[in-house]
Amino acid sequence: MRSNSRTTAAFIAPAFIFFTLFIIVPTASSVYYSFTSWDGINPYIRFVGLANFKEIFTSARFGNALKNTVLITIFISALENALALGLALLVDNVSRARNFFRAIFYVPVILSGIVSGFIWKIMFNYNFGPINQALQSLGLSALKRDWLGSPAFALASVGVVLIWKGAGYYMVIYLASLQGVPQEVVEASTIDGASSLQRFLRITLPLISGAFTINFTLSLINGLKVFDQVAVMTDGGPGFATETIVYLLYKVGFSEGRQGFGTAVGLVLLFIIMILNWIQQKFLKSREVQL
Numbered sequence: 001m002r003s004n005s006r007t008t009a010a011f012i013a014p015a016f017i018f019f020t021l022f023i024i025v026p027t028a029s030s031v032y033y034s035f036t037s038w039d040g041i042n043p044y045i046r047f048v049g050l051a052n053f054k055e056i057f058t059s060a061r062f063g064n065a066l067k068n069t070v071l072i073t074i075f076i077s078a079l080e081n082a083l084a085l086g087l088a089l090l091v092d093n094v095s096r097a098r099n100f101f102r103a104i105f106y107v108p109v110i111l112s113g114i115v116s117g118f119i120w121k122i123m124f125n126y127n128f129g130p131i132n133q134a135l136q137s138l139g140l141s142a143l144k145r146d147w148l149g150s151p152a153f154a155l156a157s158v159g160v161v162l163i164w165k166g167a168g169y170y171m172v173i174y175l176a177s178l179q180g181v182p183q184e185v186v187e188a189s190t191i192d193g194a195s196s197l198q199r200f201l202r203i204t205l206p207l208i209s210g211a212f213t214i215n216f217t218l219s220l221i222n223g224l225k226v227f228d229q230v231a232v233m234t235d236g237g238p239g240f241a242t243e244t245i246v247y248l249l250y251k252v253g254f255s256e257g258r259q260g261f262g263t264a265v266g267l268v269l270l271f272i273i274m275i276l277n278w279i280q281q282k283f284l285k286s287r288e289v290q291l
Helices: 002-033 051-058 060-093 098-110 113-123 130-137 154-178 183-191 196-207 209-224 228-233 245-255 259-285
Strands: none
Touching: 002 259, 051 060, 051 259, 060 098, 060 154, 060 209, 060 245, 098 154, 113 130, 113 154, 113 228, 154 209, 154 228, 183 196, 196 209, 209 259, 228 245, 245 259
């Protein structure tokens, strides 16, 4: 027994050491630094108590970042899942080249956030971007916009990029769930005279509700931690129109030398994600249908 215990400990030790060094220690140090005014470089660390958290909840800049984060999260969670479900239904119902369409729709997922941001920054360019060029060619010059330079359109433009990049990933999850719907149930409803819309609303949607839980949870988390595309496309601008909580954390922590405040912002974001995820899980889980 003692030999087995030692063998077990030897196998567990590397993972435990790795988890301690890269998860537990950084988390504990982050909690500590959130109560300081450390700049990230100076060896002198001054303890300030709850001052950072007080500033967070009274700061107009954090309030703006929270608003932007909530808006973009709602925007991409709704439209990304709607698009992903539409693509999954399309791929599931095609009789030829199913793998081809699946691969084409999944390609944006493979691209990094930085690369996709650069691609769409060119696409949205006012002077030579393909979007404005296409509008001009179609005689719709009045619709040309400075998509990334206008506070009214910049956040939505970033959201479009996030939807384009993430929809293929969620499509795969919906597609796997659709292929698990029992065909005998669908066939029985067809015999009973149910229309295509009725079969979709009364049978398909309830039976893939588990995929909704997974995808909305993932899109919620991804929306709350948007960073790459904002950094590349707008740098949080124009002004602070596209500054999200994670980008605020980056700017104050690294550009402005306020690591303590930035760490406090990160902890607040962690609690926001945990609370919203718990609420969403409770809401969606109660609506899942068990086969």
